[in-house]
Amino acid sequence: MITAQEITLTDMALRVTISMLMGLSIGIEREANRQPAGLRTHTLICVGATLIMLVSIYIPQMYHKIYDLDPTRIAAQVVTGIGFVGAGAIIKMGTNIRGLTTAATIWSTGAIGLAIGAGMYEIAWITTAIILFVLILFNIAERKLFAPSPLKKVIVESHKKEDLEKTIINHLKSKKIRIRSSNMDIRYEPYAITYDLLVHFNSRADLYHLQNSLKELDPTITHIRIFEV
Template sequence: MLPDLELITRLGLAALLGGAIGFERERLSWAAGLRTHMLVCVGACLFMIVSAYGFMDVLQHEHVSLDPSRVAAQVVSGIGFLGAGSILLRGEIVRGLTTAASLWTVAAIGLAAGGGLYFAAVAATVIILIILAGIKPLERRYFSSRQKREVMISAERGMLTLHVLEQQLGPVTSRISTFIVQQQEEASKVDDVLIAFSRMSESDFHMLLDKLRRIPGVLKLDAKGQPERRTY
């Protein structure tokens, strides 16, 4: 069995490393934050210790052999239920997959700390923090310029056509991938126009919205679910 000091060291290191990753999630106000990640990491560490050293008395008997990784192996699949609980469906958008993945990797860090692989546990923590905190701004900046932008516009009947957009927007109209016009059921003199633009950065999209608002006949503009009204 492990000495008490070594046991406390492994559990304490697991709490510290799990807390470092949990702090990053807590900073973004996710449901699985600081305490959740610490508990998962310490729990996985304890499972590893129990799996490796908890059955030493039994092994003293003749013809008895145990797999020291058996209990620890169940953590890999068992942590899935907790990760699933952090995944949310908001409309058509799934949120929380990164937090679920961080819980899964924190469990692995706990297993490494429980097995005495201190360097592997610390190195994995540093790498995960770089992935969570360091790469996110780069990811957001890279994909924002390649994101599909959609706008729902309510306009006076017949006032918003492709010809009008070409006159008002100029070369930007070449980026239109979808243009759908439907008459409103409750207002026969109003059209609902769905326009989708491809490969457009966020700054260019905001400039485009300003131009769309100034088009004569536009009554209402809804971009990314945030309605903006224009009064006449």
Template sequence: MAVWHIGLTEMTLRLLLALALGGLIGFERELGGHSAGFRTHILVCLGSAVIVLLSMYGFAAFATDPNVRLDPARLAAQVISGIGFLGAGTIMRTGPTVSGLTTAASLWVSAAIGLSAGAGFYYGAVISTILVVMSLFVLNKIEKLFSRSKTVRELLIKMEQSSSGVGYMLAHLNQCGLLINKLSVEVDEESAATGDRYLTIRLQVKLKKAQKYEEAIAKLIGMEGVVGLETASLAA
């Protein structure tokens, strides 16, 4: 039956299309320095196309056998469920912060685009790629604008206990527009044992402008009594 056969030119076109579309999505991830980048997305998209081509045309020799019922969607369904393990490997959790979710989702949609290209659903594959690239490039900037007011940073400051800089430090943060959500002050036990008493100050601050935060940190480093400083981003 002709429906179970495909020409070499058509097959090559579908595989090249899958390679190009997967590369477009991977290019954005590569620019962002993510764990799954250009080559990974190409391989996922291309591999999905190969599998759906195999599912549709790889068993054409058995199409006329009355005891065989071909299902071109069977292997494709396994790709959609199986790609999850690769996406899970890109998700990282560091304390309260979770990263890699967008990359995992981009791998999943790359598999879907590869299946579409391999099945000859050209318009769906191309328009999906355009929408995905727009989402990653354009919506990423919009998301950052809306998330600025939700950004929470943690500060760990080590200061000399004898200094009078704690009050000055808090006043400085307020002047920079940083809202203090949480504050804790502890005496460093190790330093107390040696006779040099230091305070460990933990702060969670909410900021609206990253530039203001950078300016505040730069001034804190040079502040009298400050002997150590660490900062990290937290999930809002």
């Protein structure tokens, strides 16, 4: 059994440094894909989890003659607590949800940090490599094997009485987006006009930026939803 005296400051610093490098490597991949939680978030989570694990190991060994302490109790809270950080990385835009993969990497990075804090270097390195393999190579495979449907439904709601349909269509065409069909629905109480368009997206079209650009077309636009058919 490792005693508290055997976990030296040098050993602790080594574990925290390794943790920083592993968190950094995963964070770089997320940052490159412009995800809400990137380089700094993953690095801090991994380092913080490592420190928590070191404290969890050190305290029971330091006071084992006085108290009967469980070294896993503090570390176990990381598994639960890190879920709240991951939830913050999930973004809902209409019926579309982004950030689930980033939330999963946040949770996995916390687990890597705990493993490093426990001195399990080999499995931590292997896990980091597997996570990067999944993020990079699986992403390429998904794009080739499971291409998203080019057809999208664009719904724009406005409380303006004037017809915005032509303005919206011209805007979409300026983005090189083909219009397959368009419909307009009027609701009187409360007054609102809904424009329902079926469009064919270019594979490079950015849904998030398109949504923002549509919002800027007219101040009376209240809701915009874009989803796959």
